[in-house]
Amino acid sequence: MTSITLRVNGKQVTASVEPRLLLVELLRENLHLTGTHVGCDTSQCGACTVFVDGASMKSCTMLAVEADGREVTTIEGIAAKDGTLHPMQAAFKECHGLQCGFCTPGMVISSIDLLKRKKDPSEHEIREWLEGNICRCTGYHGIVKAVQHCAKNGGAGAVGDATKKESTNA
């Protein structure tokens, strides 16, 4: 067992983990952050996408110990603390970018990351960027529309308001 300390959605977390534990397992099983989903076992689907130090990352491709000392934001930490949806979440709702909701957390995070890197991506760039996120429900129509909508209406902005320092032990 290895002891790790990281920040998850603005809170400091200390956990004792097996070296083989995946970040997605730490989030889901130990921290009960079940918004991060597992859709495959080959790192293809993107349902597990989270932010690690501000960059989107498939949390099934990373060991929990690798997240030691880093800042992780999951879908639960994307909206403001008062519950106001992040502009990308609001855009997904507005443009019907989700149906069953299973791919949605990964899609939202990946899309926010795109707009952080590129303010006004073309339709082609959006579609290429989302290559690592599979959705079986929407045909991507509403998802791409949502990213465009968000870009047009002021962009993605910051996620959550993860400034407060709190700590929990997992």
Place this chain on the structure above:
Amino acid sequence: MLEAKMGQPIRRKEDQRFLTGKGQYVDDLKRPNQTYAYILRSQVAHARITGIDISAAEQMPGVVAIFLGKDVEADKIGTLPCGWLVTGKTGPMVEPPHPMLVTDTIRHVGDSILMVVADTKDQAKAAAQACVVDYDMLPVVASIAAARAEGAPNVWEQAPGNLCYDWEIGDRAATDAGFAKAHKIVTIEITNNRLVPNAMEPRAAIGEYDSGTGDYTLWTTSQNPHLIRLLMAAFTLHVPEHKLRVVAPDVGGGFGSKIFHYAEEVLVTWAAQKVGRPVKWTCERFESFVTDAHGRDHVSTGRVALSKEGDFLAMDFDTHANMGAYLQLFAPSVATYLYAPLLGGVYKTPAIHVNVKAYFTHTTPVDAYRGAGRPEATYLLERLVEKAAREMNMDSIEIRRRNMITTDMFPYQTPLAFQYDTGNFQATLDMALEAIDYKGFEARRKEALGRGKLRGLGFSTYVEACGIAPSAVAGSLGARAGLFEQATVRVNPTGSVTLFTGTHSHGQGHETTFAQIVADQFGIPMENIEHSHGDTAKTAFGMGSYGSRSLPVGGSAIIKATAKVIEKGKKIAAHMLEADVADIEFKDGNFTVKGTDKAKAFGEIAFAAYVPHNYPLLTLEPGLEEQAYYDPLNFTFPGGTHIVEVEIDPETGVVKVVDVAVADDVGTIVNPMIVDGQIQGGLAQGIGQALLEEAAYDEDGQLLTASFMNYTMPRAGDFPFFKVGNHATPCTHNPLGVKGVGECGAIGVPPAVINSVLDALWSLGVRDMSMPASPQKVWRAIQEAKAKGTSADAE
């Protein structure tokens, strides 16, 4: 007065929880002191088990129990039932047993051998892998061709030649007479590729047993929890329904694959009682590739007899369908009743005959997958019609128009049992042609050619059958269940409403659509309506969501229940307003005495029903909750036109879908945003089938495409935005006039894609293309055509 909600693109109520990570899917649930199950799956397709040694595994850390097929048998657990008995020309289908865990013979890769229950998931998996299974390999039939081959080994002794049934529909003599008169006969041979549904949420199940009450609970990824409870009570677990609760919470997509009753549902529930702790099982993606029921897998021949002018005189079809190793819940009906009657399509062909032979193979069972039979029919028919146009030297649109059922012909009795109630196929064709800018196509083709690219335009029309089904009709055709739907409308004392339905939403947005219906019926705001579904402890009964039935059948039950509430409300209002019931009208949320301003609001009536101080107690019970069952009078028949434009790079064979325009008639629309979303999602799956997806087996029965690394799931970059148009002719036999929309995207579009690919390659001499039209196949076809030196002019 509240604005009407019907027809409005209201944003979804359910989105909030999904967008914030608060959805509750089965794998998100944790029961106190739960254990984890891992099921050992066969890695070979056909073998006789000679021994299973679990002694080492039993000693491994964390192992709670290991269960074998014989343990299941010893407890008299039943085998998985088939829900539809197809009777063929020579008698009923062969219906082999489908055990939870095999005891002696393995029949496909993924067949379940044993289940380990342990304290953690890793421990369960490690122990399962430490179990030693000895077996003798047996010969394999992994395809329809192999199953039909002379001297092929039998998957089941009781099914010689691997034949499950040999079934026909239609008038053979009339069809032969049509062919006898033919000016020209056009024939096509087609394979409909096998697909893996791949809902993004893998299947999962948690079983729990309360030794204090003797109650069992199962949480499962299901489209129809009541049906699962019924099957478990009657056929598999043998725990009566009042002691068994089945919950399907948020479910991450189904597309048919989560209709069926799977062994894991029984195993975890049964094992929970055995080990005295909850048992949780979550499918790994590899497992879902080999254990979720697959879709399609037909090999067919179609023929059309044409007059000199291009009229369809008769058609006949000969289909071989792959059932896989076992009969999954609805599989026999998918290749017969849900398939063959749709081969009439939008056309007035007077005589049609269809023969279907179903075969067992050593592959994962096949069952309903988005469209279930109708995509197979549409693909065969529309490829045939296109070929007929080419061979008759007729325009693709003209041949379709010429043979289309016209609006004055409804209700239209097809020669294949169905009676279409309404439709306007010409209107959808015109609409789609307009949307794709048909007139501008030749200019676009030329422009592309200038860049060295080949453009094609492909058409497809379709009719499908939804809203399954009139129970009596389904019963006479072999269905072993009723197919009505139930809804309960509970008006709470303060006038808010809780709606309980037997249908289940796993992406379709029922919580919004159904609330729109109830809001309009009662004249109350959407926020005052809560929709509860997916829990047998809450909803009385229901057959679930599949076959695009939730709105046509389930929605009709909701309307019936709300009408009962209003009827009772009128009686309460009449008493309170001291008027005659006949004089009370209900409008915009108020019960009013006709011609006066005396009125009681909906909320006041609700309150009076629960606080009956001034209430007709002698003639009316208190409370305001009504239940309704609705059994449909007929199927519903959505239809439409799908047009696809592709551009092919002849150097690489890559097919790029540049435009998709569809016009569908799904009847009255409650929420156009949700309807369009359903069509867009279906289109993606249909285009995926046509260009990308295939469950490919080798001769040994190994699934070569058993992960997202080699089964090509459609990605965002594979599509343009879809142009989705609607042309509604309301259904004539249900109260909302709705027809169902869940599947039409996947039904109409595959032949449009392939017809488009062939259109692009026609001038090079390419005459056939199978799905998926992968770059390699397209490139090869181009090279072969070039080598042959054929060209369109030469024919």
